Structures are given as structure tokens and as C-alpha cells.
Amino acid sequence: MSRPSRHPQPTVRLLPWARADELDLDGTADRLDEAARDRLEASSEAGARRFLFGRALLVCTVAETVGADARRVTVTARCPDCGLAHGRPQVRVDGVIVHASVSHTGGASVVALSVSNPVGVDVERLDAARFGGVEAVALSPAERERWLRLPERRRLRSLAEHWTAKEAVTKALGTGLTTDPATIGLTGYIGRAGGTVAEIAGRRFVVDHPTLAPDTVVATALLLP
Known part of the structure; x- marks a missing residue:
């Protein structure tokens, strides 16, 4: 979970896929709406597992945070461009909105939620191959100049922190x-x-980078009024 802070913070939880037995995957699958079921059926086996794990983690975290039964948590997602069941999750507990975001990386998923403010979350493994060339598209000219002045050993984490923070903001x-x-x-x-x-x-x-797992960078962005 997220650590104490002098600023308002979302609730954040990261869970490795190997710990799927901590989640109610079957119950979550049974409560999916029609669009989410269609997405699940159209996905590859790996994609379906990732989607259902992330949805179950989100429902579980919302239920624990607000003190509600998981069956009272409803989640929908609609892409404004294509209408399919992906994009920002819309979460409600007995009709009350809970702001939420979900992200995945190799072997783990993370969720962030807030009862008061829109929130975004992103997670990435510290993998040099995955971040090869990302500085060219992710960093502004000023950021790239500062990044190039960093010692080589610090560049990967810095790039991952910038990328995840920007993903969380969007x-x-x-x-x-x-x-x-x-x-x-x-x-x-x-x-x-x-x-x-x-x-x-x-x-x-x-904007925050909670430390939740080794060799992993997580960023959260909570939109203030």
C-alpha cells in the first residue's frame, strides 16, 4: 500500500501474478459486464489472464479501501474512440464514484484509486532493452539534456521514472x-x-514514485482541483 505523505495520496497496491490465489478471479469473471466478457473472449490466453487479474485486483482493493463487499463494486470501461471495453476504468460502489487506474508489467499488476480525485498509475520493470530509445520520444529537449548529463548508472531509472510519471499524468x-x-x-x-x-x-x-517491488518503477499522478 502507499506510504504516508504530506500530500494527498491515492491507495496503491502491486501484486505479482504468481499470487493470483489471493484474488477472487472466478467471482470477478462472473460479475463482468457484457463488453468486458467480449473483451476477455477476444483476447489471447495471456491477455485474458492479465486483464482478469488486473480487474480482480482493482475490485479487491476498492472493496478493502472503502469497506464494502466486492459484490457491491461495479467496474466498466469504454474507449471513447472505438467503444470497446478498454481504457480508464469507471468504478462505483453503490453508485458512488471511486477514481481508479490499472497498469501491468511483466509478472505483476498495480492499481491506484482515490475516492476524491482522478488518478493515474503506471508500472515498468527496469529493463534496459525495453527502454532503448525511449528518451527520444518521452523527454522534452530540456529533460533529455539533463538526462544525458547523468552518470550512466543512473540513466535507466531516471528514464523509467520520467516515462511512468508521464503515463500516469495522461x-x-x-x-x-x-x-x-x-x-x-x-x-x-x-x-x-x-x-x-x-x-x-x-x-x-x-506526482509520486512509491517503492513497491525491487527492480520496478511505479508512478502515480493525482489530479488536484
């Missing part, structure tokens, strides 16, 4: 990567413990 906004990540300036906000208030394109976010 998820909190609800735009996803239709927003060019290079236009999101985060210099000075990355790597600070306990969350930092960042102003991006006239909006204020609490």
Missing part, C-alpha cells in the same frame, strides 16, 4: 498517450520521496 487526465509525453514537463519533480505537487499545462498533480 491517465489521470483521461487522455492516454494521445498527449505527447515530450510535452509534459516534469523536470524537478522526478524522484522526490513522498510525492510532489507538479503544475503541468495549467493543472496541478501530486
Whole structure:
């Protein structure tokens, strides 16, 4: 779960896929709406497992956070462009909205939720091959200049922190990567413990990197009023 902070923070939970027995996968599958069932059936075996694990983790975390039975938690997702069941999850408990976000990486999923503010979360393994060339598309010119001045040993984590933070910000906004990540300036906000208030394109976010697993970078972005 997320650590204490002087700033408002979402609830965050990361769970490895190997610990699927901690989740109610069958019950979650039974409560999927028609669009989610269609997505599950159309997915590859690996994609279906990942989707159902993430949905079960989200439902479980919401239920535990608000003190409700999991059967009272409803989750829907509709892409505004294609209408399919993916994109930002819409979560309600007895009709009350809970803001939520889900992300996956090799072998684990993470969820973030807030009862008051839109939230985004992203997770990535620290894998040099996966991040090869990402600096060219993820960093602004000023960020890239500062990144190149870092010692070689620090560049991978710095790049992962920038990328995940920008992904989390776009998820909190609800735009996803239709927003060019290079236009999101985060210099000075990355790597600070306990969350930092960042102003991006006239909006204020609490950006944080909770430490949840070894060799893994997680970023959360909570959109402030």
C-alpha cells in the first residue's frame, strides 16, 4: 500500500501474478459486464489472464479501501474512440464514484484509486532493452539534456521514472498517450520521496514514485482541483 505523505495520496497496491490465489478471479469473471466478457473472449490466453487479474485486483482493493463487499463494486470501461471495453476504468460502489487506474508489467499488476480525485498509475520493470530509445520520444529537449548529463548508472531509472510519471499524468487526465509525453514537463519533480505537487499545462498533480517491488518503477499522478 502507499506510504504516508504530506500530500494527498491515492491507495496503491502491486501484486505479482504468481499470487493470483489471493484474488477472487472466478467471482470477478462472473460479475463482468457484457463488453468486458467480449473483451476477455477476444483476447489471447495471456491477455485474458492479465486483464482478469488486473480487474480482480482493482475490485479487491476498492472493496478493502472503502469497506464494502466486492459484490457491491461495479467496474466498466469504454474507449471513447472505438467503444470497446478498454481504457480508464469507471468504478462505483453503490453508485458512488471511486477514481481508479490499472497498469501491468511483466509478472505483476498495480492499481491506484482515490475516492476524491482522478488518478493515474503506471508500472515498468527496469529493463534496459525495453527502454532503448525511449528518451527520444518521452523527454522534452530540456529533460533529455539533463538526462544525458547523468552518470550512466543512473540513466535507466531516471528514464523509467520520467516515462511512468508521464503515463500516469495522461491517465489521470483521461487522455492516454494521445498527449505527447515530450510535452509534459516534469523536470524537478522526478524522484522526490513522498510525492510532489507538479503544475503541468495549467493543472496541478501530486506526482509520486512509491517503492513497491525491487527492480520496478511505479508512478502515480493525482489530479488536484
